[in-house]
Amino acid sequence: MNSLAPQPRRGRPPKLDRDNRETREALLHTGMRLLTEQGFLVTGIDTVLKQVGVPKGSFYNYFASKEAFGRAVLERYAGYFAAKLDRWLLDESRPPLARLEDFVADASAGMARHGYRRGCLVGNLGQEVTQLPEGFREQLEEVLCSWQERLAACLRAAQQGGDLAATLDCDELAAFFWIGWEGAVLRARLVQSDAPLQTFIRGFLALLPR
Numbered sequence: 101m102n103s104l105a106p107q108p109r110r111g112r113p114p115k116l117d118r119d120n121r122e123t124r125e126a127l128l129h130t131g132m133r134l135l136t137e138q139g140f141l142v143t144g145i146d147t148v149l150k151q152v153g154v155p156k157g158s159f160y161n162y163f164a165s166k167e168a169f170g171r172a173v174l175e176r177y178a179g180y181f182a183a184k185l186d187r188w189l190l191d192e193s194r195p196p197l198a199r200l201e202d203f204v205a206d207a208s209a210g211m212a213r214h215g216y217r218r219g220c221l222v223g224n225l226g227q228e229v230t231q232l233p234e235g236f237r238e239q240l241e242e243v244l245c246s247w248q249e250r251l252a253a254c255l256r257a258a259q260q261g262g263d264l265a266a267t268l269d270c271d272e273l274a275a276f277f278w279i280g281w282e283g284a285v286l287r288a289r290l291v292q293s294d295a296p297l298q299t300f301i302r303g304f305l306a307l308l309p310r
Contacts, residue, residue: 126152127152127154127159127162128172131148131169132180134151135225136177136220139227140232145159173221174243181247182247184203188202189203189253190254197258200251204301208288208294208297211297216288216293223282248271248274251274251278252273264310265309268308268309284296
């Protein structure tokens, strides 16, 4: 008896029934995943559309250009990462410096879970910034400054609790952390291990004046 099961079709991706909002969200989600793995320049719109199941002609119903898409993905990632930082750094059940260690532990687990394929989208785009449209530079700096502000507030809480020297410049130290953290993430992807992340956080905490 011949099987009546439908056979997989080749060629164009299937047109999935979604409303406009769901399709836009799917494009952003897929874009965020791909850009954390391979950056903006080598990520083709065709790849994103194929994975989402959207015909190429429909892309411009959601984004005016690849640049507009990339900036929207960056905005979405910034919101996602800010929420992650707030979850760890604002946890008042933990001492402030332990909150920072908790964030690092969570980031380490996340990188391992994805086989060290995914890094930091901001770091990836930062390495490409000389080849990106000029507007990305300001957007990336704004995101990094927002992360610095969150960490500086956590460090000031440690100061108020007596865990850090009162003379410490928390804003400067927070900037130092993120500069070093992006390098540690890059190295972790290179060696496929969280050892660089652990080395960095141990060194950072050891240098803090108490």
